[in-house]
Amino acid sequence: MSAEFDVLIIGGGAAGIGAARRLARSGIPVLLLEASARLGGRAWTCEIAGYPLDLGCGWLHSGDRNSWTAIADASGIVLDRREPAWGIQYRDLGFPPAEQNAAKQALAVWRERLSVTPPASDCAADAVAAGSEWNAYLQALSGFISGAELERISATDYIAYDKASTPCNWRAPSGYGALIASSLPLNLAFRPSSPVESVEFAPCGVKVATATGTVQARAAILTVSTAVLAGSTIKLPRALDPWRDAARLLPLGRNEKLYLEIVGGSPFEPETQVLGNPRDAASGAYYIRPFGRPVIECFFGGEGARLVEKRGPVVGFAYAIDQLAALFGSDVRQNLRPLIASSWSRMVRIGGAYSYAVPGHAAARQELARPFEDRLFFAGEATHHYDFSTAHGAYDSGVRAADEAIAALGLPPQARNET
Ligand SMILES: Cc1cc2nc3c(=O)[nH]c(=O)nc-3n(C[C@H](O)[C@H](O)[C@H](O)COP(=O)(O)OP(=O)(O)OC[C@H]3O[C@@H](n4cnc5c(N)ncnc54)[C@H](O)[C@@H]3O)c2cc1C
Numbered sequence: 001m002s003a004e005f006d007v008l009i010i011g012g013g014a015a016g017i018g019a020a021r022r023l024a025r026s027g028i029p030v031l032l033l034e035a036s037a038r039l040g041g042r043a044w045t046c047e048i049a050g051y052p053l054d055l056g057c058g059w060l061h062s063g064d065r066n067s068w069t070a071i072a073d074a075s076g077i078v079l080d081r082r083e084p085a086w087g088i089q090y091r092d093l094g095f096p097p098a099e100q101n102a103a104k105q106a107l108a109v110w111r112e113r114l115s116v117t118p119p120a121s122d123c124a125a126d127a128v129a130a131g132s133e134w135n136a137y138l139q140a141l142s143g144f145i146s147g148a149e150l151e152r153i154s155a156t157d158y159i160a161y162d163k164a165s166t167p168c169n170w171r172a173p174s175g176y177g178a179l180i181a182s183s184l185p186l187n188l189a190f191r192p193s194s195p196v197e198s199v200e201f202a203p204c205g206v207k208v209a210t211a212t213g214t215v216q217a218r219a220a221i222l223t224v225s226t227a228v229l230a231g232s233t234i235k236l237p238r239a240l241d242p243w244r245d246a247a248r249l250l251p252l253g254r255n256e257k258l259y260l261e262i263v264g265g266s267p268f269e270p271e272t273q274v275l276g277n278p279r280d281a282a283s284g285a286y287y288i289r290p291f292g293r294p295v296i297e298c299f300f301g302g303e304g305a306r307l308v309e310k311r312g313p314v315v316g317f318a319y320a321i322d323q324l325a326a327l328f329g330s331d332v333r334q335n336l337r338p339l340i341a342s343s344w345s346r347m348v349r350i351g352g353a354y355s356y357a358v359p360g361h362a363a364a365r366q367e368l369a370r371p372f373e374d375r376l377f378f379a380g381e382a383t384h385h386y387d388f389s390t391a392h393g394a395y396d397s398g399v400r401a402a403d404e405a406i407a408a409l410g411l412p413p414q415a416r417n418e419t
Helices: 014-026 067-075 097-116 135-146 155-164 176-181 226-230 238-248 303-328 330-335 364-369 391-408 413-417
Strands: 005-010 030-033 045-048 051-054 189-191 196-202 205-210 213-222 255-262 272-275 285-288 295-301 336-341 376-378
Touching: 005 014, 005 205, 005 391, 014 030, 014 176, 014 391, 030 213, 045 176, 045 336, 051 176, 051 295, 067 176, 067 391, 097 135, 097 155, 135 295, 135 303, 176 391, 196 213, 213 391, 226 238, 238 364, 255 303, 285 303, 295 303, 303 330, 303 336, 330 336, 364 391, 376 391
Parallel strands: 005 030, 005 213, 030 189, 213 376
Antiparallel strands: 045 051, 196 205, 205 213, 255 295, 255 336, 272 285, 285 295
16 A cells, blocks of 8 residues: 555644644645644643633743744734743742842852753752752742753753753743644645554555554654653554653653633732742742733642642642732732633643653753654654753754655655755
Protein backbone atom coordinates (compact mmCIF):
# COMPACT_ATOMS: atom_id res chain seq x y z
CA MET A 1 0.00 0.00 0.00
CA SER A 2 1.47 3.38 -0.96
CA ALA A 3 1.55 6.43 1.28
CA GLU A 4 -1.54 8.65 1.24
CA PHE A 5 0.39 11.70 2.45
CA ASP A 6 3.98 12.77 2.34
CA VAL A 7 3.98 13.88 5.97
CA LEU A 8 1.73 13.30 8.97
CA ILE A 9 1.91 15.73 11.87
CA ILE A 10 0.88 14.23 15.19
CA GLY A 11 -0.36 16.90 17.59
CA GLY A 12 -1.89 20.31 16.84
CA GLY A 13 -0.19 22.48 19.49
CA ALA A 14 2.23 25.31 18.73
CA ALA A 15 4.86 22.86 17.42
CA GLY A 16 2.43 21.01 15.15
CA ILE A 17 1.13 24.30 13.80
CA GLY A 18 4.70 25.51 13.20
CA ALA A 19 5.44 22.35 11.21
CA ALA A 20 2.13 22.66 9.35
CA ARG A 21 2.79 26.25 8.30
CA ARG A 22 6.24 25.36 7.01
CA LEU A 23 5.02 22.27 5.10
CA ALA A 24 1.94 24.03 3.70
CA ARG A 25 4.20 26.59 2.02
CA SER A 26 6.04 23.75 0.30
CA GLY A 27 2.81 22.48 -1.28
CA ILE A 28 3.34 18.82 -0.29
CA PRO A 29 0.45 16.64 0.94
CA VAL A 30 0.25 16.85 4.73
CA LEU A 31 -2.29 15.64 7.31
CA LEU A 32 -2.42 16.96 10.87
CA LEU A 33 -3.86 14.54 13.45
CA GLU A 34 -4.99 15.99 16.76
CA ALA A 35 -6.44 14.04 19.69
CA SER A 36 -8.58 16.86 20.99
CA ALA A 37 -11.53 18.57 19.34
CA ARG A 38 -9.61 21.86 19.39
CA LEU A 39 -6.25 23.12 18.15
CA GLY A 40 -3.61 24.66 20.40
CA GLY A 41 -2.75 22.04 23.05
CA ARG A 42 -1.18 23.93 25.95
CA ALA A 43 -2.13 27.17 24.19
CA TRP A 44 -5.80 27.66 25.08
CA THR A 45 -7.83 30.85 25.26
CA CYS A 46 -11.23 30.37 26.89
CA GLU A 47 -13.96 32.95 26.42
CA ILE A 48 -15.34 33.30 29.96
CA ALA A 49 -17.59 36.07 31.30
CA GLY A 50 -16.95 37.89 28.03
CA TYR A 51 -13.16 37.86 28.38
CA PRO A 52 -10.60 35.85 26.43
CA LEU A 53 -8.61 34.22 29.24
CA ASP A 54 -5.46 32.19 28.62
CA LEU A 55 -5.40 28.97 30.63
CA GLY A 56 -2.02 28.01 29.17
CA CYS A 57 0.58 30.29 27.60
CA GLY A 58 -0.16 33.98 27.98
CA TRP A 59 3.15 35.78 27.53
CA LEU A 60 5.09 36.14 24.29
CA HIS A 61 8.45 35.76 26.00
CA SER A 62 11.44 37.22 24.16
CA GLY A 63 8.78 39.09 22.19
CA ASP A 64 11.34 40.94 20.05
CA ARG A 65 12.54 37.63 18.55
CA ASN A 66 9.43 35.50 19.06
CA SER A 67 8.04 33.91 15.86
CA TRP A 68 4.46 34.49 17.05
CA THR A 69 5.10 38.26 17.10
CA ALA A 70 5.62 38.30 13.32
CA ILE A 71 2.59 36.03 12.82
CA ALA A 72 0.40 38.32 14.95
CA ASP A 73 1.66 41.41 13.13
CA ALA A 74 1.00 39.82 9.72
CA SER A 75 -2.53 38.87 10.78
CA GLY A 76 -3.35 42.28 12.23
CA ILE A 77 -3.58 40.85 15.77
CA VAL A 78 -2.70 43.56 18.26
CA LEU A 79 0.01 42.87 20.85
CA ASP A 80 0.43 44.68 24.14
CA ARG A 81 4.13 45.54 24.37
CA ARG A 82 4.08 47.11 27.84
CA GLU A 83 6.37 45.76 30.54
CA PRO A 84 4.70 43.27 32.86
CA ALA A 85 4.06 44.16 36.50
CA TRP A 86 6.07 41.10 37.62
CA GLY A 87 8.38 41.60 40.58
CA ILE A 88 6.65 44.81 41.69
CA GLN A 89 4.73 44.02 44.88
CA TYR A 90 1.67 46.30 44.84
CA ARG A 91 2.13 48.86 47.62
CA ASP A 92 4.74 46.50 49.15
CA LEU A 93 1.84 44.56 50.71
CA GLY A 94 3.17 41.81 52.98
CA PHE A 95 6.65 42.28 51.53
CA PRO A 96 8.43 45.36 52.94
CA PRO A 97 11.06 46.98 50.66
CA ALA A 98 14.00 45.79 52.80
CA GLU A 99 12.80 42.19 52.51
CA GLN A 100 12.21 42.59 48.77
CA ASN A 101 15.79 43.79 48.37
CA ALA A 102 17.12 40.88 50.43
CA ALA A 103 15.07 38.36 48.45
CA LYS A 104 16.15 39.86 45.11
CA GLN A 105 19.76 39.78 46.31
CA ALA A 106 19.41 36.06 47.14
CA LEU A 107 18.03 35.52 43.63
CA ALA A 108 20.91 37.45 42.06
CA VAL A 109 23.49 35.44 44.04
CA TRP A 110 21.87 32.18 42.98
CA ARG A 111 21.78 33.15 39.28
CA GLU A 112 25.38 34.39 39.41
CA ARG A 113 26.51 31.08 40.91
CA LEU A 114 24.60 29.07 38.32
CA SER A 115 26.23 31.07 35.57
CA VAL A 116 29.78 31.60 36.85
CA THR A 117 30.47 28.71 39.24
CA PRO A 118 27.83 26.12 38.39
CA PRO A 119 27.58 23.25 40.88
CA ALA A 120 29.40 20.04 39.89
CA SER A 121 26.16 18.17 40.66
CA ASP A 122 24.36 20.26 37.99
CA CYS A 123 21.54 20.53 40.54
CA ALA A 124 20.08 24.06 40.71
CA ALA A 125 19.46 23.71 44.47
CA ASP A 126 23.20 23.35 45.09
CA ALA A 127 23.76 26.96 43.99
CA VAL A 128 21.54 28.38 46.75
CA ALA A 129 23.54 30.11 49.50
CA ALA A 130 23.70 27.86 52.56
CA GLY A 131 21.13 28.79 55.20
CA SER A 132 19.46 31.42 52.98
CA GLU A 133 16.26 32.62 54.60
CA TRP A 134 14.91 33.20 51.08
CA ASN A 135 14.94 29.54 50.13
CA ALA A 136 11.12 29.37 50.00
CA TYR A 137 11.07 32.50 47.79
CA LEU A 138 13.56 30.92 45.38
CA GLN A 139 11.53 27.70 45.39
CA ALA A 140 8.36 29.63 44.54
CA LEU A 141 10.13 31.35 41.61
CA SER A 142 11.53 28.01 40.44
CA GLY A 143 7.96 26.71 40.51
CA PHE A 144 6.72 29.59 38.34
CA ILE A 145 9.63 29.41 35.88
CA SER A 146 10.31 25.67 35.66
CA GLY A 147 7.26 24.13 37.30
CA ALA A 148 9.47 22.21 39.73
CA GLU A 149 11.57 22.58 42.86
CA LEU A 150 15.23 23.57 42.60
CA GLU A 151 16.31 20.06 43.66
CA ARG A 152 14.77 18.61 40.50
CA ILE A 153 16.18 20.90 37.84
CA SER A 154 19.42 21.00 35.88
CA ALA A 155 21.52 24.14 36.38
CA THR A 156 22.87 23.90 32.80
CA ASP A 157 19.37 23.69 31.37
CA TYR A 158 18.05 26.61 33.43
CA ILE A 159 20.96 28.86 32.46
CA ALA A 160 20.63 28.02 28.74
CA TYR A 161 17.09 29.44 28.80
CA ASP A 162 18.00 32.35 31.04
CA LYS A 163 20.90 33.49 28.83
CA ALA A 164 18.91 33.27 25.61
CA SER A 165 15.81 35.12 26.76
CA THR A 166 15.34 38.85 26.19
CA PRO A 167 13.54 41.30 28.52
CA CYS A 168 10.54 41.68 26.17
CA ASN A 169 7.47 39.89 27.52
CA TRP A 170 4.40 40.83 25.51
CA ARG A 171 0.75 39.76 25.42
CA ALA A 172 -2.09 39.34 22.96
CA PRO A 173 -5.20 40.94 24.51
CA SER A 174 -7.34 38.67 22.31
CA GLY A 175 -5.47 35.65 23.71
CA TYR A 176 -2.17 33.91 22.94
CA GLY A 177 -4.03 30.61 22.63
CA ALA A 178 -6.46 32.16 20.14
CA LEU A 179 -3.55 33.53 18.08
CA ILE A 180 -1.91 30.10 17.93
CA ALA A 181 -5.09 28.12 17.22
CA SER A 182 -6.07 30.49 14.40
CA SER A 183 -2.70 30.12 12.66
CA LEU A 184 -3.18 26.75 10.98
CA PRO A 185 -3.17 27.24 7.19
CA LEU A 186 -6.70 26.88 5.83
CA ASN A 187 -5.64 24.59 2.97
CA LEU A 188 -4.08 21.98 5.26
CA ALA A 189 -5.83 18.64 5.90
CA PHE A 190 -6.70 18.50 9.60
CA ARG A 191 -8.42 15.73 11.57
CA PRO A 192 -9.47 16.80 15.06
CA SER A 193 -10.68 14.26 17.65
CA SER A 194 -8.32 11.67 16.14
CA PRO A 195 -6.03 10.41 18.88
CA VAL A 196 -3.10 8.44 17.50
CA GLU A 197 -2.99 5.00 19.11
CA SER A 198 0.17 3.60 17.53
CA VAL A 199 3.00 4.42 15.17
CA GLU A 200 4.63 1.62 13.17
CA PHE A 201 7.30 1.57 10.51
CA ALA A 202 6.07 0.39 7.11
CA PRO A 203 7.79 -0.12 3.72
CA CYS A 204 6.41 3.21 2.52
CA GLY A 205 7.50 5.08 5.67
CA VAL A 206 5.13 5.07 8.63
CA LYS A 207 1.73 3.61 9.45
CA VAL A 208 -0.27 5.47 12.08
CA ALA A 209 -3.38 4.01 13.71
CA THR A 210 -5.91 6.48 15.06
CA ALA A 211 -9.29 6.11 16.71
CA THR A 212 -10.78 7.08 13.33
CA GLY A 213 -8.71 4.82 11.03
CA THR A 214 -5.17 4.02 9.85
CA VAL A 215 -3.11 6.41 7.72
CA GLN A 216 0.17 5.84 5.88
CA ALA A 217 2.74 8.46 5.03
CA ARG A 218 6.34 8.74 3.93
CA ALA A 219 7.22 10.45 7.22
CA ALA A 220 5.69 11.72 10.44
CA ILE A 221 6.46 14.55 12.84
CA LEU A 222 5.67 13.70 16.44
CA THR A 223 4.94 16.78 18.55
CA VAL A 224 3.23 15.37 21.66
CA SER A 225 4.41 16.42 25.14
CA THR A 226 7.21 14.51 26.89
CA ALA A 227 4.63 13.15 29.38
CA VAL A 228 2.67 11.64 26.48
CA LEU A 229 5.80 10.38 24.73
CA ALA A 230 7.09 8.68 27.88
CA GLY A 231 3.63 7.37 28.80
CA SER A 232 1.51 4.56 27.38
CA THR A 233 -1.24 6.25 25.34
CA ILE A 234 0.70 5.89 22.06
CA LYS A 235 2.25 2.49 21.21
CA LEU A 236 5.66 3.09 19.66
CA PRO A 237 8.21 0.67 18.15
CA ARG A 238 11.00 -0.54 20.48
CA ALA A 239 13.50 1.25 18.23
CA LEU A 240 12.18 4.49 19.70
CA ASP A 241 13.06 3.57 23.29
CA PRO A 242 16.02 6.03 23.33
CA TRP A 243 13.59 8.87 22.49
CA ARG A 244 11.23 7.76 25.26
CA ASP A 245 14.21 7.61 27.64
CA ALA A 246 15.13 11.19 26.68
CA ALA A 247 11.51 12.27 27.28
CA ARG A 248 11.65 10.78 30.81
CA LEU A 249 14.67 12.99 31.55
CA LEU A 250 12.60 16.03 30.46
CA PRO A 251 9.49 15.70 32.62
CA LEU A 252 6.73 18.28 32.62
CA GLY A 253 6.66 20.61 35.60
CA ARG A 254 3.48 21.58 37.36
CA ASN A 255 1.78 24.93 36.66
CA GLU A 256 -1.88 25.82 36.92
CA LYS A 257 -3.88 29.01 36.47
CA LEU A 258 -7.03 29.94 38.33
CA TYR A 259 -9.08 33.00 37.44
CA LEU A 260 -11.10 34.95 39.98
CA GLU A 261 -13.74 37.44 38.94
CA ILE A 262 -13.77 40.80 40.77
CA VAL A 263 -17.27 42.00 41.62
CA GLY A 264 -18.32 45.29 43.24
CA GLY A 265 -16.02 48.04 44.53
CA SER A 266 -12.62 46.72 45.58
CA PRO A 267 -9.04 47.88 46.18
CA PHE A 268 -7.74 45.97 43.14
CA GLU A 269 -5.96 48.28 40.68
CA PRO A 270 -5.38 47.45 37.01
CA GLU A 271 -2.09 45.95 35.84
CA THR A 272 -0.69 45.34 39.31
CA GLN A 273 0.75 42.23 40.86
CA VAL A 274 1.36 40.62 44.25
CA LEU A 275 3.15 37.54 45.43
CA GLY A 276 0.85 35.91 48.01
CA ASN A 277 3.52 35.10 50.57
CA PRO A 278 7.23 35.42 49.76
CA ARG A 279 8.09 32.92 52.52
CA ASP A 280 5.80 30.19 51.19
CA ALA A 281 7.18 27.92 48.43
CA ALA A 282 3.58 27.08 47.43
CA SER A 283 2.56 30.74 47.12
CA GLY A 284 0.52 31.96 44.19
CA ALA A 285 1.41 35.01 42.07
CA TYR A 286 -1.59 37.23 41.38
CA TYR A 287 -1.86 39.40 38.28
CA ILE A 288 -4.62 41.89 39.01
CA ARG A 289 -7.03 43.28 36.42
CA PRO A 290 -4.94 42.42 33.32
CA PHE A 291 -5.89 44.87 30.52
CA GLY A 292 -8.21 46.51 33.10
CA ARG A 293 -10.54 43.49 33.11
CA PRO A 294 -12.33 42.61 36.37
CA VAL A 295 -10.35 39.41 36.91
CA ILE A 296 -7.30 38.20 38.84
CA GLU A 297 -5.05 35.60 37.22
CA CYS A 298 -3.73 33.33 39.99
CA PHE A 299 -0.60 31.48 38.88
CA PHE A 300 0.71 28.46 40.76
CA GLY A 301 3.91 26.54 40.07
CA GLY A 302 5.77 23.57 41.55
CA GLU A 303 4.53 22.89 45.08
CA GLY A 304 1.58 25.31 44.77
CA ALA A 305 0.42 23.72 41.50
CA ARG A 306 0.72 20.24 43.03
CA LEU A 307 -1.54 21.39 45.85
CA VAL A 308 -4.14 22.51 43.28
CA GLU A 309 -3.66 19.25 41.34
CA LYS A 310 -4.05 16.98 44.37
CA ARG A 311 -6.73 18.81 46.31
CA GLY A 312 -8.70 20.21 43.39
CA PRO A 313 -9.75 23.67 42.20
CA VAL A 314 -12.14 24.36 45.11
CA VAL A 315 -9.22 24.15 47.56
CA GLY A 316 -7.05 26.10 45.07
CA PHE A 317 -9.55 28.96 44.89
CA ALA A 318 -9.91 29.02 48.70
CA TYR A 319 -6.11 29.15 49.05
CA ALA A 320 -5.86 32.02 46.54
CA ILE A 321 -8.65 33.99 48.23
CA ASP A 322 -7.02 33.44 51.67
CA GLN A 323 -3.71 34.80 50.34
CA LEU A 324 -5.38 37.85 48.78
CA ALA A 325 -7.47 38.49 51.92
CA ALA A 326 -4.30 38.34 54.05
CA LEU A 327 -2.79 41.14 51.91
CA PHE A 328 -5.81 43.31 51.03
CA GLY A 329 -8.03 42.71 54.07
CA SER A 330 -10.76 40.15 54.58
CA ASP A 331 -13.45 42.42 53.09
CA VAL A 332 -12.16 41.50 49.62
CA ARG A 333 -13.56 37.99 50.08
CA GLN A 334 -16.97 39.36 49.08
CA ASN A 335 -15.46 40.79 45.87
CA LEU A 336 -13.97 37.53 44.62
CA ARG A 337 -15.75 34.75 42.71
CA PRO A 338 -14.13 31.65 41.18
CA LEU A 339 -14.35 31.77 37.38
CA ILE A 340 -12.28 28.98 35.81
CA ALA A 341 -9.28 26.79 36.65
CA SER A 342 -6.85 24.86 34.49
CA SER A 343 -6.06 21.21 35.07
CA TRP A 344 -3.07 20.58 32.82
CA SER A 345 -1.54 17.84 34.92
CA ARG A 346 -4.71 15.79 34.86
CA MET A 347 -5.19 15.96 31.08
CA VAL A 348 -4.03 12.62 29.69
CA ARG A 349 -2.99 14.06 26.32
CA ILE A 350 -0.90 16.78 27.97
CA GLY A 351 0.16 15.62 31.48
CA GLY A 352 1.71 18.79 32.97
CA ALA A 353 2.84 22.30 32.10
CA TYR A 354 6.28 22.55 30.48
CA SER A 355 9.49 20.56 30.46
CA TYR A 356 12.58 20.89 32.61
CA ALA A 357 15.73 18.76 32.42
CA VAL A 358 16.70 16.75 35.49
CA PRO A 359 20.22 17.41 36.86
CA GLY A 360 22.97 16.08 34.58
CA HIS A 361 20.65 15.68 31.60
CA ALA A 362 20.33 18.99 29.77
CA ALA A 363 21.62 17.17 26.65
CA ALA A 364 18.43 15.06 26.60
CA ARG A 365 16.84 17.91 24.58
CA GLN A 366 19.22 17.29 21.67
CA GLU A 367 18.69 13.51 22.04
CA LEU A 368 14.94 13.99 21.80
CA ALA A 369 15.22 16.31 18.78
CA ARG A 370 17.16 13.75 16.65
CA PRO A 371 15.27 12.29 13.68
CA PHE A 372 14.76 8.52 13.48
CA GLU A 373 16.07 7.46 10.06
CA ASP A 374 14.43 9.50 7.30
CA ARG A 375 10.87 8.96 8.49
CA LEU A 376 10.20 10.09 12.02
CA PHE A 377 10.92 13.63 13.21
CA PHE A 378 10.48 15.12 16.65
CA ALA A 379 9.23 18.57 17.62
CA GLY A 380 7.63 20.18 20.67
CA GLU A 381 8.81 22.69 23.24
CA ALA A 382 11.00 20.10 25.01
CA THR A 383 13.13 19.62 21.88
CA HIS A 384 14.31 23.22 21.82
CA HIS A 385 17.65 23.49 23.58
CA TYR A 386 17.19 27.04 24.87
CA ASP A 387 13.61 28.22 24.14
CA PHE A 388 12.10 25.11 25.75
CA SER A 389 8.99 25.53 27.90
CA THR A 390 7.59 28.21 25.60
CA ALA A 391 5.11 28.50 22.75
CA HIS A 392 7.67 30.18 20.48
CA GLY A 393 10.24 27.46 21.21
CA ALA A 394 7.55 24.91 20.29
CA TYR A 395 6.75 26.76 17.05
CA ASP A 396 10.40 27.02 16.01
CA SER A 397 10.94 23.32 16.77
CA GLY A 398 8.05 22.48 14.44
CA VAL A 399 9.60 24.53 11.63
CA ARG A 400 12.96 22.81 12.26
CA ALA A 401 11.38 19.33 12.13
CA ALA A 402 9.49 20.23 8.93
CA ASP A 403 12.74 21.38 7.31
CA GLU A 404 14.37 18.10 8.32
CA ALA A 405 11.49 16.13 6.80
CA ILE A 406 11.60 18.14 3.56
CA ALA A 407 15.36 17.54 3.25
CA ALA A 408 15.10 13.83 4.14
CA LEU A 409 12.30 13.12 1.67
CA GLY A 410 14.16 14.79 -1.17
CA LEU A 411 11.20 17.01 -1.95
CA PRO A 412 11.24 19.44 -4.87
CA PRO A 413 13.51 22.48 -4.71
CA GLN A 414 10.62 24.92 -4.20
CA ALA A 415 9.74 22.96 -1.05
CA ARG A 416 13.29 23.18 0.24
CA ASN A 417 13.98 26.78 -0.72
CA GLU A 418 11.01 28.25 1.09
CA THR A 419 11.83 30.01 4.31
C1 LIG B 1 -0.17 27.20 32.89
C2 LIG B 1 0.77 27.39 31.73
C3 LIG B 1 1.32 28.65 31.48
C4 LIG B 1 2.20 28.83 30.41
N1 LIG B 1 2.67 30.09 30.16
C5 LIG B 1 3.43 30.29 29.06
C6 LIG B 1 3.75 31.63 28.66
O1 LIG B 1 3.31 32.60 29.28
N2 LIG B 1 4.52 31.78 27.54
C7 LIG B 1 4.96 30.71 26.79
O2 LIG B 1 5.62 30.91 25.78
N3 LIG B 1 4.64 29.44 27.15
C8 LIG B 1 3.88 29.21 28.25
N4 LIG B 1 3.49 27.95 28.57
C9 LIG B 1 4.05 26.81 27.80
C10 LIG B 1 3.46 26.65 26.40
O3 LIG B 1 2.06 26.68 26.49
C11 LIG B 1 3.94 25.31 25.84
O4 LIG B 1 5.36 25.23 25.90
C12 LIG B 1 3.56 25.11 24.36
O5 LIG B 1 2.22 25.50 24.13
C13 LIG B 1 3.77 23.64 24.00
O6 LIG B 1 3.42 23.41 22.66
P1 LIG B 1 3.72 21.99 22.00
O7 LIG B 1 3.18 22.02 20.62
O8 LIG B 1 5.14 21.62 22.21
O9 LIG B 1 2.90 20.93 22.88
P2 LIG B 1 1.33 20.80 23.14
O10 LIG B 1 0.71 22.12 23.24
O11 LIG B 1 1.18 19.86 24.29
O12 LIG B 1 0.77 20.10 21.81
C14 LIG B 1 0.78 18.71 21.62
C15 LIG B 1 -0.56 18.31 21.04
O13 LIG B 1 -0.55 16.89 20.85
C16 LIG B 1 -1.86 16.42 21.09
N5 LIG B 1 -1.81 14.97 21.35
C17 LIG B 1 -1.44 14.33 22.48
N6 LIG B 1 -1.57 13.00 22.32
C18 LIG B 1 -1.99 12.81 21.04
C19 LIG B 1 -2.31 11.66 20.28
N7 LIG B 1 -2.23 10.42 20.79
N8 LIG B 1 -2.75 11.82 19.01
C20 LIG B 1 -2.86 13.06 18.46
N9 LIG B 1 -2.58 14.18 19.14
C21 LIG B 1 -2.15 14.06 20.42
C22 LIG B 1 -2.31 17.25 22.29
O14 LIG B 1 -3.72 17.22 22.41
C23 LIG B 1 -1.75 18.62 21.95
O15 LIG B 1 -2.70 19.38 21.23
C24 LIG B 1 2.57 27.73 29.60
C25 LIG B 1 2.01 26.48 29.83
C26 LIG B 1 1.12 26.30 30.89
C27 LIG B 1 0.51 24.94 31.10
